[in-house]
Amino acid sequence: MKKITIGEAARQSGVKVPTVRYYESIGLLAAPSRSEGNQRSFEPADISRLAFIRHARELGFEIEAIRTLLTLQDDPHQSCASADAIAKARLVEVEQRIRSLMALKAELETMVEGCGHGRVDQCRVIEVLADHGQCTHPHH
Amino acid sequence: MKKITIGEAARQSGVKVPTVRYYESIGLLAAPSRSEGNQRSFEPADISRLAFIRHARELGFEIEAIRTLLTLQDDPHQSCASADAIAKARLVEVEQRIRSLMALKAELETMVEGCGHGRVDQCRVIEVLADHGQCTHPHH
DNA sequence: CTTGCACCTCTAGTCGCTAGAGGATGTAGG
DNA sequence: CCTACATCCTCTAGCGACTAGAGGTGCAAG
Structure with a gap:
């Protein structure tokens, strides 16, 4: 696997570097593994997650709503009634x-x-x- | 003159009490005179000013834009080009x-x-x- | 080996309020 | 006059969702 730096992740997802760190700090994004020199090393799945968050933010969803949407996405067997309700409310x-x-x-x-x-x-x-x-x- | 308490001012202008104090603190509203017991005593002109601010806020003008609009209102001999520009930008x-x-x-x-x-x-x-x-x- | 960018953590600031603590004042009823 | 109670006072801290800056480390190219 090639290592994805925070800068790369930011470029690919369209989320700014400090914002990526912010999302990690509030638990919206799992803390990635680190390089020897303590630098973050992201997986492709993290980029998708960041893109998801960015898109949802652009659509005006609040962070807490996105948190719910993300837990739904993480477990695809759940009913999508909640996602539907969140989108309808928005x-x-x-x-x-x-x-x-x-x-x-x-x-x-x-x-x-x-x-x-x-x-x-x-x-x-x-x-x-x-x-x-x-x-x-x-x-x- | 009858004294107008902050509660009265808030009721008449539709601006909440803590917000009135906040506007005073940021210099959007001149500090009113005080009663013997250190309570604010507003003039009718303050109510108008608060109503002006509230209306402008409802129209989505930012505080700094309102500050400019208020200085314009305070000096009616100025050209209204600035006011016009602010409204157009909005x-x-x-x-x-x-x-x-x-x-x-x-x-x-x-x-x-x-x-x-x-x-x-x-x-x-x-x-x-x-x-x-x-x-x-x-x-x- | 040095230059210089990208990365790290941490704190503080943004905007426009809002909430709460802890205390003083003013007013209406008894 | 006393008591109850609403309203007032100041001050600090918090909200959401970042953004900016200080002060330091890692890393890759020339």
């Missing part, structure tokens, strides 16, 4: 966040459009911020 | 975030739909997470 979160951001976007657009590019005392941006009652879109 | 951020979340939503939906509710080794949720190449939507 989907609901994302949908809510999108709705909220759309309302936000509308309000920011109104603010920016209303700005006459003059002085602050006529600025709609400042004005709207100061007076929530001027919000056209009920969101927050 | 708008761009929000639009980007929405796009990214939409892609995410699509991917999560594919994952959840593909789940046969069986065992983990057939679970599309786990599978897609493990292999980024299966992503139908190029986003991250």
